[in-house]
Amino acid sequence: MHSSAPRPQKSPGGRTADQSAPHPRAARRAFFASLTGTSLEWYDFAVYSAAAALVFGDLFFPSSDPLTGTLLAFSTYAVGYVSRPLGGFVFGRLGDVIGRKRVLISTLVLIGIATLLIGLLPTYATVGVAAPIGLVLLRFAQGVGVGGEWGGAVLLSSEFADLHRRGFYASAAQVGPPAGNLLANGVLAALGALLTEDQFLSWGWRVAFLLSGLLVVFGLWIRVKLEETPVFKAIEATQDRPQAPIRDVFVTQPRALSAAILSRVAPDVLYAMFTVFVLTYATGELGMSRASALSAVLIGSALQIVLIPLAGALSDRVNRRLVYGCSAVAAAVWPFLFFAVVDGSSWLLLTLGVVGALAIHSLMYGPQAAFIAEQFTPRLRYTGSSLAYTLAGLIGGAVAPVLFTALLGAYDSWVPLAVYIAVTAVLTVVGIRLGRDGDPTEDEELEREAGQRHAAEVTW
Template sequence: MKAFTASLTGTSLEWYDFAVYSAASALVFGKLFFPSGDPLTGTLLAFSTYAVGYVSRPVGGFVFGRLGDVIGRKRVLVATLVLVGVATFLIGCLPTHAVAGPVAPAMLVLLRFAQGVGVGGEWGGAVLLTSEFGNTRQRGFWASAAQVGPPVGNLMANGALAALGAMLTEEQFLSFGWRIAFLLSGVLVVFGLWVRTHLEETPVFKAVEAGGERPEAPVREVFAQQRRPLVAAILSRVAPDVLYAMFTVFVLTYVTEELGMPSGQALTAVLIGSGLQIFLIPLAGALSDRWNRRRLYLGAAVAAGVWPFVFFPLAETRSWLLIVLGVIGALVIHSMLYGPQAAFVAEQFSPRLRYTGSSLAYTLAGVIGGAVAPLVFTALLGKFGTWLPLAGYIVLTAVLTVTGVLLGRDADHAEDEEYTRLVGSNGDGGHGHGAGGAEPAASSSYASKSR
């Protein structure tokens, strides 16, 4: 439970940083950093910097993913938390375009890039932090701790912005209010560091280290030996990313600019849906342990492709209650995908390459999924003026995710247990002392199972 708490706390704080930027992209950055006579153009440019946070994630995946398999999970997770927290705090200190001209958006893009690098290295480690401490047969639940982080962070970020918007006039909010939400990151990061520095390294990594099984070139090994698991894991993440981008980020723009409703109503809808996800995501993870994880994922992916055809007609009524119900429905479906996702992705890779493989899958999927989604949604709406192309785009991503899940494999619990037994019985990873003996057997076992 200590590892669950540490994973949840750290990931929530990093996603607060990431989500507060996402919400600000939809609400204020277009006006302050990308001024234009056309509000939609300003929003499009703001979403371009939002995308930078996703495009930069593979850098974090390559750098920190590799380090996580070489020097350990804990050290990397401390580094990523510091990187994201400092970048977010500095965004709150930036001058706007009116003060610094083009330098302002350039600095914003640079700091957003740093955010993305940190988040790209965070996810794989946060997943392994809990799943490698917990029972492998309950991995869906334990690994969901990292998945609860985004809705908690989103809830905190949107809550902070909503509270500031309620307490301040629009002029005050645009002048200095939005900065407060970013500056709060400094306080939150100190707390997150205190939690993570008091945590031990995972038993699985200790066993890998003790048995001399740490990979020298994990990135190369993943691409050479585990290409199918990597493709399966990448595709499995596309629809959840796009669905989340639609119903927590772009929905703010759609409700305010297309439907002409107050931004506070859109924020409230997202807050309610995110609040429910805090409970639904671990529930979905636990259900995937009791049922077949792939089947649950497949059913949710199909539902993701259908739901836009329910939501947009509800939204066009301009009824706040129906919009809330539509957002909640989407985030329930997202929970059914997101809860089992961490376990599903991690299970595609062998333990000695799991941080690298999971991080690469997470970050590369973000580039083709969440990174471009708000841009695509904005461009499609601007060109066609109707929601149907937006729904079609989500259907396409659902098809990709279904393909990825079908390419993937079910959990092989005996694989983890065998590895820990063979390597750990000869190392000090909490299982014994000494060296030699079973190391070649463990290596051979995994070589034969690599894809």
């Protein structure tokens, strides 16, 4: 008579009670879903950013002073950041209450529809002041969607993954911005090359926004096929879903929230400088062509697609906060070198400067997703991550292009721009110092408890 040991019971998340990692195929599928979804949403966000720098000043904010038109266009760019906290509050809360997957589908639809409508929006010459008002409202909707997207995308990939490789898997969401930026600027560059200046200003720029409809359908197809994350299933099984997650984050985890917010400031500002404002600086101050400036950003963004996951993987092997902090120090120094040597006669110097800045950004941005998620307990992770991401945007990326434009106009010098970036790097180092290292045992214990409850229910 043979006796056989009982098979290990699977928790509701799909892992056995003694496992810390799911099947590799599930982790890869979640990584791809997070990567593609955020890339599509950041395409929508980035195509607006590039258009704000290149055409929106003339089309929606006509003025005899080009600097004023650009400033107003960047103000609508900032609206996309100002509205993010609303998305973080609404969708972050829902992500901890109803689950990651359903929220991520909603954010993708919201951003896609808003971007599609921007492509159909009449200009100031056609409908007057209604044009910039409509632009601001649609940009607001984009920001709300992005505010709820990031935290969920990070958790989608990291909560399916080996808990000791969270830096690499969480970086899937971080590849979205450079991938979306690459795609957006690539489309705009192709349209600029194929069309005359008049054609591009008249209708060519709209094509980049209208493409969003096709991209959203593809993204939805991928996300609908996914299951809920193992961590959220375990939270459901243990009946530990929070009733008031926003309040709980502010009351029980204020240090974690402060650390996560400050850690994001320098990466946001550095990215705004070298993917958005650099287009204005290169064309307006250095006298370079729009195609030259765009190509420099495209090359830097392409390299980031590789560098960001490598940086995330590096942070799994080396202390995550150390990698992040050293990169923040480099971010404080690089702008001084860039502005001192770049001039309008050398496209190569411009490109090397942009590539160097985006490489430094990658070393911060790759570990960032895991660092922020690790600051919060599993039951408050979506809310905490979303609040940190969106509130940091208010003091980082939202005001950066506007301040860059205003500082350059007031002082006619690059020095205040470099000093501004250095100050934000100091804030980020403070945030990293306030933060904590990751603790994989939190997720392991949660899933173990869920597995034990499930086993007891099956036995009963």
